[in-house]
Amino acid sequence: MAAKKCSDAKKPAYKKVEVLLITWEETDMEDELEIETKALTELFNELHYHINRYRIPLHNARNDLQYEVLNFLRTYEKGPADETLFLIYYTGHGSVRHDACYWHP
Numbered sequence: 001m002a003a004k005k006c007s008d009a010k011k012p013a014y015k016k017v018e019v020l021l022i023t024w025e026e027t028d029m030e031d032e033l034e035i036e037t038k039a040l041t042e043l044f045n046e047l048h049y050h051i052n053r054y055r056i057p058l059h060n061a062r063n064d065l066q067y068e069v070l071n072f073l074r075t076y077e078k079g080p081a082d083e084t085l086f087l088i089y090y091t092g093h094g095s096v097r098h099d100a101c102y103w104h105p
Contacts, residue, residue, distance in 0.1 A: 014085040017049040020072045022065070023091045025055040033091045040089065049087070056103075 021040060023033050037053070044051050054068045069088065076084050095102050 015083040017044075017047070017085045017087060018072070018076055019044050019049050019051045019087045019089065020069065021051060021053045021089050021091070022068075023053075023055055025057050027092055029092065036091050040091075 021037055023037060027033060041051055041053075052072060054065075054072075056065050072088075073086060076086070090103060092103060
């Protein structure tokens with residue numbers, strides 16, 4: 001299993017791993033994204049990572065997303081920064097326009 005291979009290291013580089021899985025509340029890819037998110041959740045659980053899920057609302061998406069990501073990082077800032085690995089994983093549509101990246105439902 002992939003989780004077994006990843007966890008065979010003699011001494012982990014981090015004491016804990018915090019994951020934020022992000023997707024949209026509503027999207028035209030609901031079924032596909034749920035399958036992907038479920039598979040990722042199973043893998044991260046096998047690795048004993050702590051998982052947080054966030055669904056971006058369609059209304060006020062930018063501000064809510066920024067708040068959620070900052071809150072996620074602030075929640076764990078009490079310990080030494082090098083003891084926790086933060087993974088932020090987005091599932092959904094995206095595009096690049098004028099050298100900027102965009103997420104959209």
